[in-house]
Amino acid sequence: MLNGKLTIVTLGSHSALQILKGAKDEGFKTLVVTTTEKAHFYKRFKFIDEILSIPEYSDFESIEKKLRNKNCILVPHGSFVAHLGLEINKRMSLPYFGNKSVLDFEAHREKQRQWLKNADINVPAQFEDVENISYPVIVKSYGAAGGKGYFYAKSKNDFKKKMGNFKAKHYVIQEYVIGVTLYIHYFYSPLTSELEILSMDRRYETNVDSLGRIPLRGQVGLKIEPS
Structure with missing residues (x-):
């Protein structure tokens, strides 16, 4: 049961900064879970209230109770399956924004492809x-x-x-x-049943x-x- 001030938490990777900046703008407390070697990067952002470091992302389960005590809601992103794996994601009992069934598609390229084909894309x-x-x-x-x-x-x-x-x-x-190398940022609201395009950017490899x-x-x- 969630009571009192909620904290939005996510892994320090992928779109963590966008998630936590948005959460702070909406009045939530924010927390990022990251590896010890990457913790210094997140210290520069004032919209992140707390940084929780773990040796490896695979150690995430060891801090789940601590996050629950902090009244956290977990907001996932594209790196969750890569860093935690399907089993840990599905096993965790921390309040989780979204449908965990999507994780099967995130981890399986053929399912992603079939999903798109079913939508006539x-x-x-x-x-x-x-x-x-x-x-x-x-x-x-x-x-x-x-x-x-x-x-x-x-x-x-x-x-x-x-x-x-x-x-x-x-x-x-x-x-x-x-x-066109285009990446669309969108959000579906379960409250209004509306799909909203927030922004677009171009994706390049590092070199x-x-x-x-x-x-x-x-x-x-x-x-x-x-x-």
Whole structure:
């Protein structure tokens, strides 16, 4: 049972700053749970009332009782499955904003794809057989950490050459779609049953901007992939 002043808590990763800034603007107390080595980063933000450090994100369960005593409501984001795993997420009894069933989709690329197809949204072609690759593709690691570990291949032979250095055991091969790099921030309110687009931004890999500044001839032979 929640009584008194509520505290919004989330993991120190992904969209933690947006979540906690919004919570503070709405009058809530805020708390971030982060690893010891990253705690110093969050000390610079005045809208974060408290920082709780743990050695590893996998130790989250050890502080669950403490968070409950602080009257916390957990607001998840895209890194929860990657850092905590499905089992810990589903096992935790801390008040949780949202539907935990969505976590199964967050961790499973095929379920994500089927979700989009069921909504009649166009999705990139996907290859099960390498021999069928006939145009540029992007190869992504499987699961919630798919934002890390991927490469672009312009052909079947290029794919075979680059796979030797790819560390992911599970991956998907998809058509490389040339288009606008756009990430939409939206929020669905269970109170009003309205879906609201809050903002949009462009997503780049950490080194892609610098790579793009190098003339094409200068990029040849560098063997650097966006990351």
